[in-house]
Amino acid sequence: MTEKWLEWAQQIQSTAQAGLTFSKDKFDLKRYRQLLELSAEIMSSYSSTSMSTVMDLFHKEEGYQTPKIDARAVIFKENKILLVREKVDGKWALPGGFADVGVSLTENVIREVEEETGYRASYKRLIAVLDYLKHPHPPQPYHYYKFFLECDVTGSPxxxxxxxxxxxxFERNGLPELSLNRNTKSQIDLLFQYLNNPFKQPYID
Known part of the structure; x- marks a missing residue:
């Protein structure tokens, strides 16, 4: 569901990143840097982000380009799902965020739940692994895989x-305005299919 211009720019950026990582020839390195700038120019031209901002993001990348991991907690209670209001945009999302290096997937989710909600969480099961590009999210410079882990919680928010x-x-039919960078209505609908359905297999794009 990604915009074609974004798909092309991401592919160019990924190729450039790989070339800068593995190439030793100074002329090839120059060409790969030019490809990286071309990718940034495409992203900047078709979005509201400046080229310098995009290049700053790219310069933080090292090594071979791979999808980033976004891990979200799915917590049900009385046929409702737990959401948090993000301060950055005032909209609502499942607790979670980008996975940190050196910490397991479940440890990331459990920590995010406690930091964002105050609840103490424990892992229950994997519900879904989704490709950001296959869902109606706003354009983003990187490629993400989104992991949705069902958790149990104790304590108070x-x-x-x-x-x-x-x-x-929130009830399934009473959701607030969602932070679409983080989760979409169709994804929340998918997650509700796992409510009171312990034997349903994980959904993977």
Whole structure:
């Protein structure tokens, strides 16, 4: 579902990143740097992001380009799902975020739940692994895989945290405005298919 211009730019960026990682020839390295700049120019031209900002993002990348991991917690209670209000845009999302290096997937999710909600979480099962590009998210410079892990929680929610300003459970037909960079309505609908359905197999794109 990604825009074609973004798909092309991501492919050019990935090729350039691989070339800069493995090439030793100074002329090839120059060409790969030009490809990286071309990718940034495409992204900047078709979005509201400046080329310098895109290049700053690219310069933070090292090594062979691979998809990034976004890990989200799925927490049900009384036929409702737990969402947090993001301070950055005032919209709602499943607790979670990008996985950190040196920490397992479940450890990442458990930590994010506690930091963003105040609840103490424990891993229950894997529900879905989705490709960001196959879902109606806004354009992003990188390619992401989104992992959705069902968790159980105990304790009480926090009034607010460093990243979130509210924590609530919502019914399937009463969802608030979602932060579409993080999760979409169709993804929440998919997750609700796992409510009270312990034997349903994980959905993987």
């Amino acid at each position: 926090a009034d607010q945290t460093l990243e979130t300003s509210d924590v609530q459970f």
